[in-house]
């Protein structure tokens with residue numbers, strides 16, 4: 001089982017992850033982060049298929065994925 005973790009303060013509200021998700025389970029929240037942006041949230045986590053498209057798409061590396069207890073942080077060079 002995979003779990004998506006979005007870091008609110010790293011999000012700039014571009015909505016690219018929302019468009020990328022084939023399951024359409026990401027959405028923009030109603031809270032504002034420390035930079036003044038509405039940030040992305042996982043709306044229906046149980047329907048996530050673990051495809052990682054959201055992690056790969058995010059230009060600000062704000063999305064991590066936990067798989068069987070291991071956290072994968074993509075492109076954080």
Ligand code: SF4
Pocket residue numbers: 004020021022023024025026047048049050051052053054055
């Ligand atoms: S891993 Fe895939 S299905 Fe899950 S939230 Fe990201 S884009 Fe959507």
Ligand code: SF4
Pocket residue numbers: 006010011012013014015016017018039040057058059060061062063
């Ligand atoms: S792609 Fe990244 S920066 Fe853009 S809304 Fe999603 S989490 Fe935020």
